[in-house]
Amino acid sequence: CTGYYCIAGITNSIALDGSNYPHLAFYIGNEYDMIYYLYYTGTGWMSEPAQWGVAGSPRALSMELYNGQPYLIIADDDGLEEVHKTTEWQPAVPLESGDTGWYASLALDSYGRQRVSYFNKTLGQLRYTRYTGSTWQTPTTIATVGHDVGRFSSLEIDGTGRPHISYQDETDDKLRYRYFEAGVWSGDTIDGTGTAAGFSSLALSGEIPTVVYKTKSGELLYASRLYISIPPAHWIWLGTMNPIDTGLEADESQKLRPSLAIASTGRMSVAYIKGSDLIYAYLDTTSGWIK
Secondary structure (H helix, E strand, C coil): CCCHHHHEEEEEEEEECCCCCEEEEEEECCCCCEEEEEEECCCCEEEEEEEECCCCCCCEEEEEEECCEEEEEEEECCEEEEEEECCCECCCEEEEECCCCEEEEEEECCCCCEEEEEEECCCCEEEEEEECCCCECCCEEEECCCCCEEEEEEEEECCCCCEEEEEEECCCCEEEEEEEECCEEEEEEEECCCCEEEEEEEEEECCEEEEEEEECCCCEEEEEEEEECCCCCEEEEEECCCCCECCCCCCCCHHHCCEEEECCCCCEEEEEEECCEEEEEEEECCCEEEC
């Protein structure tokens, strides 16, 4: 295989607009070295370059839509940057330089303002930045304990504008959770058994987070954070005794990242790769996970 299409899609991201039409952003390598944007109008596909001059194969690419317009976070050899389209694609905005931007996760608040979580490999830390409406906030370190904290982050914003993040703490081999409230980052441990492996996916039902994640033995698990009012009142992460699935490849590649969505009815749906198959599963209240 040679030519344009053989080098496309190495790194990619997808989002749906208000009509549920797909929009895709993906990297095209070799002499092109660009991020390409492809979207469906309802009658056909349209395509255009989003960003030229990408420095090396991107280490992260994340896209979200607001009022049908695409917002991208790109991490390459030069660092982390943001680019978006209004009537035309706007110049890229550098957010942080160096060996950073790994596993970047982009989310938009109710005003369409960008929030980003990512791993700074030089510092070994989980970082977070946001667009205020007029400028980008200086990146903030939100998890500092240990020398390798913040890989594989997944970011969501709740209805009040609070960010929620799941991520891997490789120092202590734990899957952790952080959220921002009243000017302070807080959080706890989702899975402290040392079995979590690689990417997780966080979604919200109201302000309640649920996380889907893989284990080193190839299981796909989920857990939700629930408040226990029985004294002493506390928060705990509860899942199921039975995994969503088993026999998954237990590595950390981007293609094996599970993706979780929660409908307005509260029903959870998951897409993930098992072997050469793309599998969709949803949680039925009586029958459990149905694939």
